Structure formats: C-alpha cells, structure tokens
Amino acid sequence: MELIYYPNPLLMKTTRPITRDEPDLDAKIERMIEIMYGNDGIGLAGPQVGWNSRLFIIDLQGNGSDGIHVFRNPRILSSSGTATEAEGCLSFPGLYVKVKRNRDVVVEYEDQNFDTCQMSCNGLMARAVQHEHDHLENILLVHRMSHTDKIKNRHLLDGLKERHSSSGKSD
Secondary structure, X not given: OOOOOOXXXXXXXXXXXXXXXXXXXXXXXXXXXXXXXXOOOOEEEHHHHOOOEOEXXXXXXXXXXOOOEEEEEEEEEEEEOOEEEEEEOOOOXXXXXXXXXXXXXXXXXXXXXXXXXXXXXXXXXXXXXXXXXXXXXXXXXXXXXXXXXXXXXXXXXXXXXXXXXXXXXXX
C-alpha cells in the first residue's frame, strides 16, 4: 500500500463494502494510519492507497492524541447548514481550495466489531467525514473545485498529470 495521486485511475475505482472476512484488515488499517501520519494528514480513504474499500480513517489532530476514528461502510444519514472552508487532499499535494460543504452531518458506520454506530459531526469533523466519504463515491477534490480554482491551479493539476503519465505505471 502506498499513497496514490491524482489522476491515478485507482482513485476512481468502484469501492466495495468491507466484510468480517476481509484479508489482513487490521494490517491494512495500520498501514493507512502510517501513510496518513507520514504525510501530515488528518484523514485517508481506502481508494487513496489503491484499496477499493468502503473504509476511511480520521484523526483531526493528526498525531493520535484524539484517537483514530475508523469508519467501515459509512453512510451519511443527514446533513444541515453550509460552510465554505479551505480543504486540501493527500492525493493532491500542495492544493488547497475553498469547498462548500454541510456544516453538520450524521454518519452511520461499522466499528471495529462491525457493530453499527452513529456519530453526529460538526465543524472540521463534519468536513473531514464528507471529504473522505467523497473518495468512496469517486468524488475528488478536483470535482468540488470551482471553475476559477481549476484555472488558478491548472499548473499544479497539470504537474500531477505529468507526474502520473511519466511514472510509467499501468494502473
């Protein structure tokens, strides 16, 4: 497992539900945590490491002090309010753009025992849940960007495309 970058097609691969018999599930989650912390992130979704799973992790402090939140098979049940804030994404290094999202969300997910849980989120946690959930739905930061932001950041996006095409990887 390694962090993958836009426009790698693995970021757009359909995700599948996580089941109890997922091979090496705990090891995959641990590797995701290492990758997230190693890249100074606060969230990471399975597709960002080439794992087409419906799973993401969040740690708002980015250092384990507030605990890792693992969301298996999450669904956003409700949302309200709006807020526009700057967002970045580990799959788009160096890119920060304002994104309009719901201010509050309720997310249903399965915990480490595959018990169904609900969490009411607001502020940064709501934003992070929505951002990571987008990855599971094949919605990337570039899809949330305004036309103006796409123009302003064209050089950075073109650089990521060039980096991908010159990597010689056939995904």
